[in-house]
Amino acid sequence: MKWKLILCIFSFLAFHQSKASHLLGGYIHSEWISGNLYEITVYLFVDSKSDVGAASGILSFGDGTSLQAPFNSKTKEISEGFNLVSFVVAHTYSGSGTYTISYSEEFYNNGIINFQNSNSIPLYFSSSLLVSPVSRTNSSPLLKLTTIQRGLKGIIQRTNPVAYDADDDSLSYELIIPEQSNSSPIISYRYPNDSLFYINFSRGNQEKNGKPEYSISPITGEIIWDAPDLLGEYAIAYKIIQWRKLGGDWQNIGENQVILIDKIVDADKEIDISTSDLNCYETASQIDKQLIIENNGSTNDTLRVFTDLPGLVLNNQIAKENEFTEFQVNGPFTLSVRLPDSVAFTSFKPYRVILSISTPYQTVTSSWAFALGCEELPENISPDPIIREEKPNCEEMVIYPNPSNHRQYLQVCLPSISETNSVVRIIDLKGRKLLEQDITQSTSQLTLDVSYLKPGFYFLQVGKMSAKFVVE
Numbered sequence: 001m002k003w004k005l006i007l008c009i010f011s012f013l014a015f016h017q018s019k020a021s022h023l024l025g026g027y028i029h030s031e032w033i034s035g036n037l038y039e040i041t042v043y044l045f046v047d048s049k050s051d052v053g054a055a056s057g058i059l060s061f062g063d064g065t066s067l068q069a070p071f072n073s074k075t076k077e078i079s080e081g082f083n084l085v086s087f088v089v090a091h092t093y094s095g096s097g098t099y100t101i102s103y104s105e106e107f108y109n110n111g112i113i114n115f116q117n118s119n120s121i122p123l124y125f126s127s128s129l130l131v132s133p134v135s136r137t138n139s140s141p142l143l144k145l146t147t148i149q150r151g152l153k154g155i156i157q158r159t160n161p162v163a164y165d166a167d168d169d170s171l172s173y174e175l176i177i178p179e180q181s182n183s184s185p186i187i188s189y190r191y192p193n194d195s196l197f198y199i200n201f202s203r204g205n206q207e208k209n210g211k212p213e214y215s216i217s218p219i220t221g222e223i224i225w226d227a228p229d230l231l232g233e234y235a236i237a238y239k240i241i242q243w244r245k246l247g248g249d250w251q252n253i254g255e256n257q258v259i260l261i262d263k264i265v266d267a268d269k270e271i272d273i274s275t276s277d278l279n280c281y282e283t284a285s286q287i288d289k290q291l292i293i294e295n296n297g298s299t300n301d302t303l304r305v306f307t308d309l310p311g312l313v314l315n316n317q318i319a320k321e322n323e324f325t326e327f328q329v330n331g332p333f334t335l336s337v338r339l340p341d342s343v344a345f346t347s348f349k350p351y352r353v354i355l356s357i358s359t360p361y362q363t364v365t366s367s368w369a370f371a372l373g374c375e376e377l378p379e380n381i382s383p384d385p386i387i388r389e390e391k392p393n394c395e396e397m398v399i400y401p402n403p404s405n406h407r408q409y410l411q412v413c414l415p416s417i418s419e420t421n422s423v424v425r426i427i428d429l430k431g432r433k434l435l436e437q438d439i440t441q442s443t444s445q446l447t448l449d450v451s452y453l454k455p456g457f458y459f460l461q462v463g464k465m466s467a468k469f470v471v472e
Helices: none
Strands: 023-034 037-047 058-060 066-068 073-079 082-092 097-105 123-131 149-152 157-159 170-175 179-181 213-216 223-226 232-246 249-265 278-281 288-295 301-307 325-329 333-338 351-358 363-372 398-400 409-413 422-428 433-439 445-449 456-462 465-471
Touching: 023 097, 023 123, 023 232, 037 097, 037 123, 149 157, 149 363, 157 249, 157 363, 170 213, 288 351, 288 363, 301 333, 325 333, 398 465, 409 456, 422 445
Parallel strands: 123 179, 149 249, 278 363
Antiparallel strands: 023 037, 023 249, 037 082, 058 066, 058 097, 073 082, 097 123, 123 249, 157 223, 170 232, 213 223, 232 249, 288 333, 301 325, 301 351, 351 363, 398 409, 409 445, 422 433, 422 456, 456 465
């Protein structure tokens, strides 16, 4: 099966950089032990092909104390070329309060597409922990599907790491811009549906009839990207909010930042799983749902199903507690979801059924959520998606991917050009003009075909601006 992965970055100076890197994201998990004693675990997604060894960042506990990594570390291979590294330590807090636990380390892996100079940007993420006599047994969510997600060019990408809360707290989700330090977002970060990553942005969705969209379900945590175009690695980041009903009111008792990587590749395989938003029911006996895998591009794949409500019946099997229930899939497949009368559940709490299929070429997830009494859920937990769309905003001319492949299109982000008669030129090192064309209207983005260029160094001129780029 033919497929390819192109790693590329924004900066036209990138080929001068030589910093080794390996970090692809991470999150923090806190687990209550007793009293004010918590076990804190840092999880890091790393590139196992890098020559950088075990991570060595700083874990801050939020109470003025910190610890240098690594400590009590473990490494687990999660997919070819990628490892999950974890550090664990016990920590006792002096009293009640809200503590911001954070981890920082230099640097992100080289080649992440959606912010500039990734191997010069520190990885930073945090977790908010409420220590209180009222909600003492407060552990933060744990991710159950720890893999580097793979998606296909031009196909809707669904990503869901399957957050699970052992305290049975309700969870909601929001997209965020990743930070490089406390309260300092990565300035050059762009959401994956930014027009910079598309040859035809106005028809960038899967149906080729509208702009691409990027959203997260506040209910299930599923990130939907309709649809990727430029191949490579994208950093995605979101926040998990923990909700607990205390004294009759919903209270926010913690927040977690999660940073992951999507790999968009070329392949001739497509798997579609039907999905829907939050379903509201009046009685448990009404919950009887058929989930259909519409098109399975191969045979003998494994469907993994996770649910927050153990005891659900999935195709006559009782769902496992805190683990995936697996089914072998050959072609179209129907999953029946039924709630027996004997299963205990909490009214007003959203429950999820999350499906996942992984192949060597992609990872596909899809989610279905239900609750009894949805009208009493807090406003932050709603079935309405959060859609983010960013317009290019460059303070200087940025060329990417750089280095470029001669089979790729070259993307150019520009400070807004108000002149209607600017000229674009590509010039080689001998001063010969290889391209010259007019820009007939104001624009902030250009897409240039460089398939005719031989490997080497070139200069791009747009009006009075000039920058060097490389074709490999």
